[in-house]
Each structure stands twice: as structure tokens, then as C-alpha cells.
Amino acid sequence: MLLLASLLLPLAAVASVPYEEYILAPSSRDLIPTSVVQVNGSVTNPKSLTQSSGGGATFKGISSVTYDFGKNIAGLVSLDVSSASSSAAFLGVTFTESNLWISSEYSDATGNSGYDSPLWFNVGKGPGTYTPEAKYQRGGFRYLTVVSNTTATVKLKSLNINFTAAPTQSLRDYKGWFHSDDELIDKIWYAGAYTNQLCTIDPKYGDAITSQAEDITLPETNAWYSNQTIANGSSTITDGAKRDRLVWPGDMAISLESIAVSTGDLYSIRMGLESLFALQQPDGQLPYAGAPLGIAVSYTYHLHNLIGLSFLYRYSGDTNWLSSYWDQYVLGVKWALESVDSSGLANVTLSADWLRFGMGAHNIEANAILYFVLQDAQTLAKDLNQTSMATQWASTAAGIKSAANKLLWDSSAGLYRDNQTTTLHPQDGNAWAIKANLTLSTSQSLTISKALKARWGKYGAPAPEAGATISPFIGGFELQAHYLAGRPDAALDLLRLQWGYMLLDSKMTQSTFIEGYSTDGSIHYAPYTDDARISHAHGWSTGPTYALTAYTAGIQLTGPAGSYWSIAPQPGNLTTVDAGFSTSKGIFSVALKRSSSGGGYSQFSFSVPSATSGTVKLPGVSGTLVSKTGQKVKLVNGVAAVPGGNWKLQGSRS
Ligand SMILES: *[C@@H]1O[C@H](CO)[C@@H](O)[C@H](O)[C@H]1NC(C)=O
Ligand SMILES: *[C@@H]1O[C@H](CO)[C@@H](O)[C@H](O)[C@H]1NC(C)=O
Ligand SMILES: *[C@@H]1O[C@H](CO)[C@@H](O)[C@H](O)[C@H]1NC(C)=O
Ligand SMILES: *[C@@H]1O[C@H](CO)[C@@H](O)[C@H](O)[C@H]1NC(C)=O
Ligand SMILES: *[C@@H]1O[C@H](CO)[C@@H](O)[C@H](O)[C@H]1NC(C)=O
Ligand SMILES: *[C@@H]1O[C@H](CO)[C@@H](O)[C@H](O)[C@H]1NC(C)=O
Ligand SMILES: *[C@@H]1O[C@H](CO)[C@@H](O)[C@H](O)[C@H]1NC(C)=O
Ligand SMILES: *[C@@H]1O[C@H](CO)[C@@H](O)[C@H](O)[C@H]1NC(C)=O
Ligand SMILES: *[C@@H]1O[C@H](CO)[C@@H](O)[C@H](O)[C@H]1NC(C)=O
Ligand SMILES: *[C@@H]1O[C@H](CO)[C@@H](O)[C@H](O)[C@H]1NC(C)=O
Numbered sequence: 001m002l003l004l005a006s007l008l009l010p011l012a013a014v015a016s017v018p019y020e021e022y023i024l025a026p027s028s029r030d031l032i033p034t035s036v037v038q039v040n041g042s043v044t045n046p047k048s049l050t051q052s053s054g055g056g057a058t059f060k061g062i063s064s065v066t067y068d069f070g071k072n073i074a075g076l077v078s079l080d081v082s083s084a085s086s087s088a089a090f091l092g093v094t095f096t097e098s099n100l101w102i103s104s105e106y107s108d109a110t111g112n113s114g115y116d117s118p119l120w121f122n123v124g125k126g127p128g129t130y131t132p133e134a135k136y137q138r139g140g141f142r143y144l145t146v147v148s149n150t151t152a153t154v155k156l157k158s159l160n161i162n163f164t165a166a167p168t169q170s171l172r173d174y175k176g177w178f179h180s181d182d183e184l185i186d187k188i189w190y191a192g193a194y195t196n197q198l199c200t201i202d203p204k205y206g207d208a209i210t211s212q213a214e215d216i217t218l219p220e221t222n223a224w225y226s227n228q229t230i231a232n233g234s235s236t237i238t239d240g241a242k243r244d245r246l247v248w249p250g251d252m253a254i255s256l257e258s259i260a261v262s263t264g265d266l267y268s269i270r271m272g273l274e275s276l277f278a279l280q281q282p283d284g285q286l287p288y289a290g291a292p293l294g295i296a297v298s299y300t301y302h303l304h305n306l307i308g309l310s311f312l313y314r315y316s317g318d319t320n321w322l323s324s325y326w327d328q329y330v331l332g333v334k335w336a337l338e339s340v341d342s343s344g345l346a347n348v349t350l351s352a353d354w355l356r357f358g359m360g361a362h363n364i365e366a367n368a369i370l371y372f373v374l375q376d377a378q379t380l381a382k383d384l385n386q387t388s389m390a391t392q393w394a395s396t397a398a399g400i401k402s403a404a405n406k407l408l409w410d411s412s413a414g415l416y417r418d419n420q421t422t423t424l425h426p427q428d429g430n431a432w433a434i435k436a437n438l439t440l441s442t443s444q445s446l447t448i449s450k451a452l453k454a455r456w457g458k459y460g461a462p463a464p465e466a467g468a469t470i471s472p473f474i475g476g477f478e479l480q481a482h483y484l485a486g487r488p489d490a491a492l493d494l495l496r497l498q499w500g501y502m503l504l505d506s507k508m509t510q511s512t513f514i515e516g517y518s519t520d521g522s523i524h525y526a527p528y529t530d531d532a533r534i535s536h537a538h539g540w541s542t543g544p545t546y547a548l549t550a551y552t553a554g555i556q557l558t559g560p561a562g563s564y565w566s567i568a569p570q571p572g573n574l575t576t577v578d579a580g581f582s583t584s585k586g587i588f589s590v591a592l593k594r595s596s597s598g599g600g601y602s603q604f605s606f607s608v609p610s611a612t613s614g615t616v617k618l619p620g621v622s623g624t625l626v627s628k629t630g631q632k633v634k635l636v637n638g639v640a641a642v643p644g645g646n647w648k649l650q651g652s653r654s
Contacts, residue, residue, distance in 0.1 A: 176581030247290030255539030284335030317561025364429030460498030476543020
């Protein structure tokens with residue numbers, strides 16, 4: 001019996017989702033509120049609507065109840081009304097992600113001026129269930145207020161939300177997991193994964209921006225609705241849950257990889273990317289955003305389209321899909337290279353970017369991203385045996401690297417300047433310079449990492465190129481930059497400081513990550529005039545989910561679907577890490593333990609699919625890797641090349 005039990009254990013472990021208790025996604029799509037926040041006027045038994053046994057709340061005259069769902073959610077509201085004393089009786093419903101905008105008169109905003117109007121139901125028409133049209137699904141809210149605006153008495157039997165996000169997912173069936181000895185770090189990983197679930201929608205209910213455009217002609221109504229079809233298929237990734245509910249290629253440069261290592265919902269990513277490539281112009285230009293916004297142009301977002309194609313291919317391993325887009329990809333690279341002038345750098349003449357200011361000229365961010373794309377393009381070309389352009393790409397890339405370091409490096413600050421005519425040192429271009437390997441040495445990367453950290457304030461890492469702003473989007477690239485500079489503790493410190501604030505502050509949703517805020521910690525994002533407009537569930541703020549899997553646990557795919565991989569953990573001061581995810585080839589996982597932070601490994605094991613191969617890097621560690629099938633490979637200078645399998649480190653010293 002004992003033997004049988006131990007044989008069965010690993011199978012059971014594979015079948016269930018590890019650390020499922022951390023997953024924030026609900027187990028049912030039929031939700032009721034978890035608690036009452038406040039009651040105004042006379043309402044009897046409001047709490048009954050938070051219990052599945054029900055009972056019913058009675059509103060007598062003008063009154064309201066604000067409910068909390070315990071976390072940010074998305075969906076279509078239904079009110080089940082038992083009775084109303086007058087045919088003129090109405091119930092209204094308002095929504096808000098942050099508790100700053102709780103009101104019986106308005107919802108938080110999808111537009112850029114004012115608030116959104118309540119949804120009203122003429123419940124005096126009789127008993128029954130009142131549900132609005134599907135276009136009134138609210139993409140993000142934690143708090144919901146029910147208001148009665150007449151002298152009537154209304155009995156509300158129940159209040160339900162049909163959870164509409166991530167429509168094709170089995171919501172808690174994650175393909176990835178992350179666990180460490182630091183609870184806050186673990187919660188950040190799972191909040192990032194959940195944020196991306198809320199940003200994944202049925203493509204028929206996209207674009208909350210178009211309704212805002214119509215608001216401008218109808219300011220008195222503050223109408224809102226999401227009814228634009230933004231992609232093909234049954235699910236797509238978008239930028240934000242509440243708004244814009246549009247496909248933005250830049251946002252995907254972060255959210256794509258965080259999705260790939262958590263829910264593994266590559267289908268919704270593919271639908272989003274295909275909607276973008278459908279908008280490519282004959283000259284190669286790719287869109288700033290997906291349909292119906294598409295038309296605008298951004299140099300950096302053009303490049304992000306190309307990055308998205310490459311990232312999805314790396315996780316899916318679908319060579320046929322990449323081949324079918326290869327001509328479009330090459331044309332997209334060609335369009336970008338037309339901006340490279342005799343200096344060797346791209347001269348950007350389009351100001352649109354991630355809503356930072358001053359994008360233009362020989363900009364460091366744009367050139368670092370272009371350098372990244374040119375390196376990536378050479379790898380893809382090799383995979384497809386389509387290398388005719390590769391030599392030209394390599395030489396242009398070399399020119400960018402040399403010119404950027406000659407013209408934009410400011411050695412006195414230890415940072416790159418934004419362009420040649422400014423003393424501003426941006427967060428985006430400096431983080432990207434490390435990520436793209438635009439730096440000339442590891443010591444230069446280290447210098448940048450230290451200079452960026454020296455600028456942190458009480459609430460996180462500033463992005464001076466966007467005013468007094470903390471951008472969790474660009475912060476996601478800064479996280480990666482610290483790991484790439486060999487400073488995992490700086491990355492963990494930034495996670496605890498910035499994402500810790502975003503997760504725990506009472507004005508936030510304590511479940512999803514906000515799109516941007518002020519360096520003074522307030523809910524204000526410099527590019528917007530209306531603070532109620534800020535999205536509290538934005539995929540571009542989910543960088544930690546990927547960074548923790550790819551750098552802390554150190555699991556990176558270096559070939560399609562992980563046919564090649566690298567295992568190079570940088571646990572920083574964590575003493576336990578257990579992480580993994582799967583691709584079509586199988587499960588990739590790492591588990592490690594250290595007796596003290598910064599010490600040697602008392603346990604180190606990893607598992608990768610059998611038909612793959614890769615490199616293990618454990619700097620400063622000696623010992624032998626032993627596979628389950630008995631193969632032994634000695635670490636040489638902390639490095640070993642091994643085939644797939646289940647491996648353990650033995651005889652570790654460091
Ligand atoms: C309830 O009343 C208080 C005090 O008048 C007010 O500040 C608050 O906004 C009201 N809440 C709602 C949801 O109307
Ligand atoms: C209640 O709200 C509805 C919908 O806006 C409106 O038609 C109705 O006149 C309001 N009733 C009162 C008494 O304000
Ligand atoms: C939620 O909405 C979906 C799509 O319209 C529908 O199929 C499902 O039955 C609804 N669920 C509930 C509990 O109303
Ligand atoms: C979206 O809803 C608005 C408001 O009801 C309506 O005017 C518009 O025609 C709808 N658009 C689509 C594409 O259905
Ligand atoms: C949807 O698919 C059709 C047929 O492949 C294509 O022409 C169209 O551009 C696609 N639309 C979007 C938004 O992806
Ligand atoms: C150069 O950078 C500064 C700082 O970001 C910005 O204000 C300026 O507009 C940029 N120059 C151009 C030509 O874009
Ligand atoms: C970039 O191009 C614009 C438009 O041709 C030109 O005015 C500007 O001087 C160029 N900037 C640099 C830094 O060469
Ligand atoms: C590229 O060439 C290699 C070696 O000839 C071959 O194994 C591989 O299948 C080719 N790849 C594609 C996408 O044609
Ligand atoms: C980064 O660039 C340097 C040359 O400047 C090169 O030696 C190194 O291999 C590159 N690193 C990576 C990871 O590509
Ligand atoms: C890691 O560092 C953080 C911040 O300095 C500290 O709060 C935490 O206790 C440390 N963890 C361990 C295991 O040393």
C-alpha cells in the first residue's frame with residue numbers, strides 16, 4: 001500500500017493546480033457581493049444579498065447600499081426584484097474599481113471628463129429579473145452601489161454578476177505557478193495573472209473609448225457601453241478591463257509573457273495579434289492600436305507588434321503560423337529601418353508612445369527597442385531558414401549600438417539621455433537599453449541599474465519622461481533590467497516597494513494592478529485630466545508575473561515552445577522558490593532551497609520535457625547534476641548543458 005501511494009503521488013500532483021489557494025479568479029461565474037460597505041437611507045436586511053441563502057433587502061424611499069465583491073471583478077449585473085410599491089419605482093446601479101469613486105449618482109469613468117452614468121431599471125414594471133443588454137457589462141469594478149431614487153418601497157431578492165472576463169478559460173486552471181518564502185511576492189505573482197484574466201474579453205464587447213467619443217456630443221447622459229467587435233474568434237487580450245478594452249501592441253510587450261507563464265491562454269493573445277496584423281499598411285506600417293482605433297501611428301508601438309509576433313511564436317512553437325506572417329514581419333522591419341539616418345540611429349518623427357512626453361528625434365527608448373527587434377529578427381530568420389535579410393539587420397543593429405553609446409550615453413549620470421538635445425534621463429530608454437543588450441558591458445548595465453534605483457521614491461520607480469509619474473508598464477522593464485544587470489535584490493526591492501504598494505494600498509483594488517499613478521502615491525496619472533478614468537486592472541502592469549518565473553526561478557525558453565531553454569535562477573534574498581509552467585512540449589519547473597538568503601543551495605532540482613535541451617547556470621556553485629534516469633553532468637564554472645528530464649543537484653558547494 002505504501003509503495004502504491006508513493007507511486008501515485010506524482011500523478012496526483014500533476015493533475016491538480018499547485019498553490020491553487022493563491023489564485024484570485026473565482027471558481028464560479030455566478031457571483032454575489034461579499035460584504036456591505038455603507039447604507040444610506042432606510043434599507044432593511046442589506047446583508048442578505050451577500051449570502052447565498054438570500055432573504056432580500058428592502059429599500060424604503062430614497063436610499064442606497066454599496067456592496068463590495070472583495071476584489072476587482074467584471075461582468076453583467078442582474079437584479080431579481082420581488083416587489084415594488086409603485087410603477088414609477090426605479091433601481092439604479094453604479095460601479096467603481098477604486099473606493100475613491102463610490103457614489104449613488106455616478107460610476108467611475110471610461111471617458112476622460114466626468115463620470116459614467118448609472119444603469120437604471122424601471123423595477124415598478126413588476127417582479128422578475130432585470131438584466132441590461134450585454135454591451136453594459138462592466139469590465140472592472142470592486143464596488144457596486146444599488147440606489148432607489150423614488151418614495152416607493154422596493155424588495156430586491158438577489159443581486160448577481162455574471163462574470164464575463166476570460167470567456168474561454170476554465171478560470172482557475174492555471175498552467176503556471178510560483179511560490180517562495182515571501183508571501184507578498186507570491187501574492188504579486190497571482191495578482192498579475194488575475195489582472196490579465198480581467199483584461200481578456202469576448203471580442204464582441206470591446207472598446208469603451210468609442211462610447212466616450214459619443215459622450216462628447218451627449219455630455220448630459222455620460223452614456224457608456226462596450227459593443228465594438230475588436231478581433232476575430234471568441235476571446236482576445238486587451239489593454240484594460242474597464243477601458244480601453246482595445247488591443248494595444250505595446251501593452252502586450254509585458255502582458256503576453258506574463259500570460260504565457262500563468263494561465264497559458266495563448267489563444268486570446270493570438271486573436272489580439274492577428275487583429276493588429278490585419279491592419280498593416282501596404283508600406284509595412286503596423287497599427288498603434290487594434291480596430292476600431294487602429295489608424296494612428298507610433299514608431300515604438302509599430303515595433304511592439306513585431307515583438308508580439310516573436311514572443312507568441314516562442315511560447316506556442318507554431319512555425320507554420322510564424323511562416324504565414326513572415327512577409328508581413330519583414331515588411332514591418334523594413335518600414336522601421338527607413339527612419340535610420342546617417343548617424344546610425346533612427347530619427348523618430350512620430351510622438352505617439354505609451355503616453356510619455358517628448359518622444360522624438362534620436363530617442364534612446366525607440367532605438368533600444370529597434371535594436372532588440374533586429375536581434376530577434378535574426379533569430380527568427382534562422383528558425384525559418386529565411387536569412388536573406390539577416391546580414392543587413394546585423395550591420396544596422398551594430399550601427400545603432402555604436403551610435404547610441406557615442407551620442408546618448410551620459411557617463412556623469414551613469415544613464416542614457418532621452419535624445420541629443422536634452423539632459424532628461426528616461427526610465428524607459430535606460431531599462432530597454434539593458435533589456436536589448438544595447439549596453440557595451442555588464443559594468444555599464446550595473447551602473448544604469450544603480451542609477452535607476454537611486455531615483456526611487458517612497459512609492460516606486462519614477463518615469464520622468466512622463467511627468468511626476470510612476471509607470472508600472474515601464475517599471476516592468478526596469479525589473480527585468482535589474483535582473484539582467486545581475487541585481488536580483490534590487491528587483492525584489494522594487495517589487496516589494498512598488499507592486500507591494502499597488503497591491504496593498506486601500507485606494508487600490510488589492511487584487512489587480514493599476515495602469516499608472518503619481519510619484520506622491522495618489523491616484524493621478526499625468527496624461528489624464530480625469531482621475532476616475534484610470535484603469536485599475538491593466539495588463540501592462542503585470543511584469544512581475546513573468547519576471548519572477550523567468551528570472552527569480554530562472555526558467556526561460558530560448559527556442560520555440562521550449563525546444564531549447566535556459567535555467568538560471570537569481571533568487572536574491574529568497575530562500576525557497578518553486579515555480580513552473582507548461583507549453584505544448586510539457587512542463588518546465590524549478591524548485592530550490594537555501595539554508596540562508598544568499599547562501600548555497602541545500603536543494604536544487606528542475607524538470608524539463610524530454611525532447612528538449614538547454615543550459616543550466618548556477619554561478620559560483622559546484623556539484624553534479626543527476627537525472628532521474630541516472631545521467632550525470634558536472635557543473636563547470638557553474639554551467640552545464642543537459643538534455644531534457646528530471647534533474648537534481650548533488651554534492652553542491654558554493
Ligand atoms: C451616503 O451618504 C454620505 C453622507 O451624506 C455620503 O458622503 C455618501 O456619498 C453617500 N453614499 C452613497 C453611495 O450615496
Ligand atoms: C429615477 O431615475 C430614473 C432613471 O434616471 C428617472 O427616469 C426617474 O425620473 C427618477 N425618479 C425620480 C423620482 O427622480
Ligand atoms: C452568463 O452569461 C452567459 C453568456 O451570455 C450565459 O451563457 C450564462 O448562462 C450566464 N450565466 C448565468 C449564471 O446567468
Ligand atoms: C453600440 O451601442 C450604441 C448605444 O446603444 C448604439 O448607438 C450603436 O449603434 C451600437 N454599435 C454597435 C456596433 O452595435
Ligand atoms: C478576421 O478574419 C478575416 C478573415 O481572415 C480577416 O479578413 C479580418 O481582417 C480579421 N479581422 C480582425 C479584426 O482580426
Ligand atoms: C528630447 O527629449 C526631451 C525630454 O524628453 C523632450 O522634451 C524633447 O521634446 C525631445 N526632443 C524631440 C525632438 O522630440
Ligand atoms: C529628424 O527628422 C526631422 C524631419 O525630417 C528633422 O527636422 C530633424 O532635424 C531630424 N532630427 C535629427 C536629430 O536628425
Ligand atoms: C530549416 O532547415 C533545417 C535544416 O535543413 C530543417 O531541419 C528545418 O526543418 C528547416 N526549418 C523550416 C521552418 O523550414
Ligand atoms: C551583448 O552584446 C555584447 C557585445 O556588445 C556581446 O558580446 C554579448 O554576447 C551580447 N549578449 C547577449 C546576451 O546577447
Ligand atoms: C529580504 O529582504 C527584504 C527587504 O530588505 C526583507 O524584508 C526580508 O526579510 C528579506 N528576506 C529574507 C529571507 O532575508
